[in-house]
Amino acid sequence: MEGDELIGDTHSINDEGGSDYVTAPLSYTEVLDKACPIFMNYGMSYNDYWKGDVEMAVFYAEAHRLRTQAELENHNFKSWLLGIYFDKATQNLGQIILNAFSKRPKKNLKSVFPKEPFDLAESRKPQAPLTKEAEAERMEAIFSLWGGTKQ
């Protein structure tokens, strides 16, 4: 993480313009100044950083880590989904190309790209109406909860 590089950062530019490692460590103020924009990038306000509880920074950093991880997983999932669409679309592609040069082409070959996007939120689907038996079972369960009909 970016913040880890701050402490003990003793990098400097030497007289010849090249970079050098020097022994003098950064002062607390220098480290704090350097870290401020990093933590503001994590979503911490300027006031919270300088005037607030010092421990807040830990939670902002952890929240940033979780957010980044979730974004990465989301991106990974989207790429995977794209792969599935692509795979579907190109399932018959080889055969279609071969057909173009074939003397006896296969009929009814077409792209199988899905006409609609996959329904990822299946819970949104309306539930099928219950059968009579299922409805009876459901009612029996409700009655038994009320100390009902069962012996």
Place this chain on the structure above:
Amino acid sequence: MAKQIIFTYEKTDYTLEVSREAIKRFEKNGFNINDLGAKVLNSMETLFHLSLYKNHPFIKEKQASQMLEAVGVGHDNPLEVQLELVKELVEMYQEALNTLSTTKKATWKAMN
């Protein structure tokens, strides 16, 4: 919550806490935590004043020194008691920086 110390002086409670703003402000005025080894008394007073700054910014340096002097009064070795307090303050001071690093913490234990 970061570490806080409730300091009672003349029946009034003061909350000692270190903020990054206080560190920056006091370092700008010449305070250096590393001087604590060489200039103990001066640095102790400044560190104590620094720890008051977040919650009691209007307390002057002189008043802070008087408050610190009152620590350990009546004790055989008042300086020892003051040093114990300073030890806690140094930890709080370092915490302001340590909380910026998210490296997993390692522990160690000396064996015989």
